[in-house]
Structures are given as C-alpha cells and as structure tokens.
Amino acid sequence: MFRTLAFLLFLAPSVVAAQCGGSFAGFVKSLAAESRQRGYDANTVAQFFAGVVQDSKVLRADRAQGVFQKPFIEFSRRLISNQRIQKGRNLARQYDSTFDLIERTYGVSRGVLLAFWAFETDYGTFQGDFNTRNALVTLAHDCRRPDLFRPQIFAALELYTRGQFDPARTTGAWAGEIGMVQMLPGDILENGVDADGDGRVRLKTSAPDALVSGAKMLNHLGWRAGEPWVQEVTVPQNMDWSLSGLNTTLPASQWAKMGVAPRSGRLANLPASLILPQGHKGPAFLAYPNFRVYFEWNQSFTYVMTAAYFATRLEGAAVYNAGKPDAGLSAQQMKQLQRKLQARGYNVGKVDGILGARTRDAVQAEQKRLGLPADAWPTAALLGRL
Incomplete structure (x- = not known):
C-alpha cells in the first residue's frame, strides 16, 4: 500500500497537518468549509460529503496489523506460494506488451509490479470493500496520522469533480487505497495513466491502467531505470556484522572483498547495503538503491523485504537459503x-x-x-x- 507524502505537492497551500478529533459532525463541517475555501462549488462539496459516516471497522483494521510482527521467513512463506508464482508468470505473459511499455518508459522491471499486484490485491481479485470516502474521513478524524489522510480527502474531492470517484460507491482498502495495486487518491491524481486508451483511468478494472500507473508512481519516487533492487548473497562467518543494515552503504566491490558473494549471477556495480532479515544465521541479501524506494510504498521492513524478494522469484531467482536463524522474540x-x-x-x-x-x-x-x-x-x- 502506498504510504508516501509525495501527493501533497498538488494541494493548495493550506495547513496539511491540521485539525483532527472532536465531534465527527463538526470535523466534517470543517472539511466542507475548507473545501469551499479551496474553490470548490458549494453544491459539489455538499454532494461529496452527503451521507459520510465514521467507520469503526476502519479504526479496528488500523489497530490490528499484527501480521507485520511476523519475521521475514514466516511472513514470506505465508505470502509466497507456487500458485502465486505461477499465476504471476502467466499474467506476465498475458500483459507482456504492457510490461514492455513499462520497462521502456519507466525502467521498472515486471517482477516488481507483479509482486505488488499479488500482495496488494491477489492480482486484483480482492481490492477491498470499504467505502473510500468514509475511510479517509474516519482516519483523518482519528489523530494518529491526520497529516497522511486529511489531504487525501481533498484529492478524492478533486477526482469526484473529474468524474473519477463516487463518494457513495467507490470502495477499496481500509486505508483509502483504490484499485489493483492500491493507490491513494492523491497518487491517482499525480500518477494515474490511461494505458488502455479508453479515455479513463480505471485502476479497479483495467490491469494496464493499474500497472502503468504503479510504474509511473515508482519512477516518480526515484526508481532507477533498469537497476536491480535486491540480490541474495552468501556471507563469510567472520564478517563484521555491525556493517549490516541500511545505515551502512558500500560499493558492491567492497562487499566482495569482504567475502560477500552472489548466490547466482554477478554483483551489480552499485552501492549496496547488507541485509540480514533474521540475523547472521539466516538469509542474506544485498540491497541496492532501488530497494529504498520500496519504503515509499510501505513502511514495514518485513513487507518490503518480502515484496522485493518475491519480485526476484517471479523473474527466476531461486528459493532463498533460510539457514538456521536463532529464534526470534514473541x-x-x-x-x-x-x-x-x-x-x-x-x-x-x-x-x-x-x-x-x-x-x-x-x-x-x-x-x-x-x-x-x-x-x-x-x-x-x-x-x-x-
């Protein structure tokens, strides 16, 4: 799920991290007032907010993300199956021309988009049934992350004025993301692409639109064209383990001098960090600059590591060597x-x-x-x- 603030750039110069809390009805009134101040017609604003309700299911979902407590090996084995890999490869063939366009235009490898497509909505089969407007207003009213969700309400309002959002019927994930690769309204405004040429950006029903829009988003976030993102490696047991982690970046050639070797292929001629998701006795990876872009999509290290690894599997990488890591903590x-x-x-x-x-x-x-x-x-x- 996208969790970036890049979409804020399109917004009018009002205070973004503004009010939250208080009575829900009063909060909605303040949103309507701000919408009119931004120049939206009073009737349009009234229609957009008509019938908005606070969704308690959204708040429960926001506070129940226990899946991210699972370690990498358990999490990745839960999400990655032979069936998901095979379906992804079948879809890669089905939408080969779309992925060719993506790789030519944005330099994003097809495995990357396929992995997000799989993890976000199981290749589009379940895109969420939460009312998007209600979810965004509920999360903006909640004072945990108003700076993220409040601007999305105005982005959804803008989509509504363009005929691309129905406040009563548009649905998606509990956190307000819409479509096959789950993009927030602000991301859709900034990066939505009509890739199938039907004159509309339809991220819920058009795989080409969703995939190309996701690729444009990654490119906007800094994806480096044609470069790898993560690579499994073997590491000597006399390694200085304090060099591991994203805080240390060294040329791949320097890692090689320390005995870090690719499990297959060659190391890229790029700066990299040594990632040990479950310590020095578990799997090991070199993370290249594109790996950091993943954190603009999702802030969970476990999710990011799994999505990045799954992208390599979809493109033919072997199953990682799990090793025998020490047991983690409950x-x-x-x-x-x-x-x-x-x-x-x-x-x-x-x-x-x-x-x-x-x-x-x-x-x-x-x-x-x-x-x-x-x-x-x-x-x-x-x-x-x-």
Whole structure:
C-alpha cells in the first residue's frame, strides 16, 4: 500500500497537518468549509460529503496489523506460494506488451509490479470493500496520522469533480487505497495513466491502467531505470556484522572483498547495503538503491523485504537459503525489549512489538556494546543480557 507524502505537492497551500478529533459532525463541517475555501462549488462539496459516516471497522483494521510482527521467513512463506508464482508468470505473459511499455518508459522491471499486484490485491481479485470516502474521513478524524489522510480527502474531492470517484460507491482498502495495486487518491491524481486508451483511468478494472500507473508512481519516487533492487548473497562467518543494515552503504566491490558473494549471477556495480532479515544465521541479501524506494510504498521492513524478494522469484531467482536463524522474540517479549531499550535512552518509537527500523538500530547498538554479533536480530539471549 502506498504510504508516501509525495501527493501533497498538488494541494493548495493550506495547513496539511491540521485539525483532527472532536465531534465527527463538526470535523466534517470543517472539511466542507475548507473545501469551499479551496474553490470548490458549494453544491459539489455538499454532494461529496452527503451521507459520510465514521467507520469503526476502519479504526479496528488500523489497530490490528499484527501480521507485520511476523519475521521475514514466516511472513514470506505465508505470502509466497507456487500458485502465486505461477499465476504471476502467466499474467506476465498475458500483459507482456504492457510490461514492455513499462520497462521502456519507466525502467521498472515486471517482477516488481507483479509482486505488488499479488500482495496488494491477489492480482486484483480482492481490492477491498470499504467505502473510500468514509475511510479517509474516519482516519483523518482519528489523530494518529491526520497529516497522511486529511489531504487525501481533498484529492478524492478533486477526482469526484473529474468524474473519477463516487463518494457513495467507490470502495477499496481500509486505508483509502483504490484499485489493483492500491493507490491513494492523491497518487491517482499525480500518477494515474490511461494505458488502455479508453479515455479513463480505471485502476479497479483495467490491469494496464493499474500497472502503468504503479510504474509511473515508482519512477516518480526515484526508481532507477533498469537497476536491480535486491540480490541474495552468501556471507563469510567472520564478517563484521555491525556493517549490516541500511545505515551502512558500500560499493558492491567492497562487499566482495569482504567475502560477500552472489548466490547466482554477478554483483551489480552499485552501492549496496547488507541485509540480514533474521540475523547472521539466516538469509542474506544485498540491497541496492532501488530497494529504498520500496519504503515509499510501505513502511514495514518485513513487507518490503518480502515484496522485493518475491519480485526476484517471479523473474527466476531461486528459493532463498533460510539457514538456521536463532529464534526470534514473541510479541510480548519484543515489547519488553522495546521498553528496556527505551529505558536505556533509545528512541524506538511506539512500544508495539514490531521490529521496526529504530528498534533494529537500537538492538544493533546494544549487541555491539555487549560483544554479541551485531546483526540487529533480537534474541532471548540479548533480552536476558539487558
């Protein structure tokens, strides 16, 4: 799911991270007033907000993303199946001309789009049944991330004026994304493409429109044409594990001098980071500059790593070598670890039981201080030492 703020650029120069909370009816009135201030006709605004309701199911979904607590191996095995791989390859053949257009125009490899298509909507078979307008207004009213969702309401209003959005009938994911690759209204305004030539951008029913729009979005976010994104590697056991993680970027040639070798093919002549999703005993990857663009699509490291790896599988890469990683922590243990790290002065963000970037950084720092392999993978041994 797209989680970028790039779409804010099209908005009028009003305060984006504005009001939230209070009575829902009052909040809707303030949105309508701001819409009129932006120049929208009063009747259009009234029609757009007519019947809007707060959706409690959206709030429950927002607070129940426990799937991202799962480690990479478990998460990737859950999402990647032979059936999904085969269907993806069949669709690659079916839409070969569309993917050729994408690769010529935007330089995004077909496996990348196929992986997002698979994970977001199971290749378009389930695109979500939440009313999009209600979801956006509900999430903007909630004070967790109003800076993300409030601008999307005005983007949806703009789509409505163009005949591309029905406030009563347009549906999608709980977080307001629409279509086969799940794009927010602002992203559609900025990157929507009529790839099938029917005069409309139809991301829910036209695979070419959805795929080309997704590719344009990635290109806009900084995707480097024709370059790889992630590659499985083997790593020597005498490696300095503190060099792993996205905070360290070295030329691939320097990694090679340290004994990092591609499992197949050659290392790209690019800067890269060594990624150990489950520590030095588990699978290992080099992440190239395009890998960082994935985080503009989704902020979850587990999701990003799985989507990036799945894209390589769709293009013929072997199943990764899972190794024998040390057992990870339960959600409760992870929360305990986060509290211990907070007590030691680390900013790990919310204590949520999820191994996010800031928790990984803190874990790696403590491992280094304690003389443990500094691979950023938290274990019971580390928890005990803390």
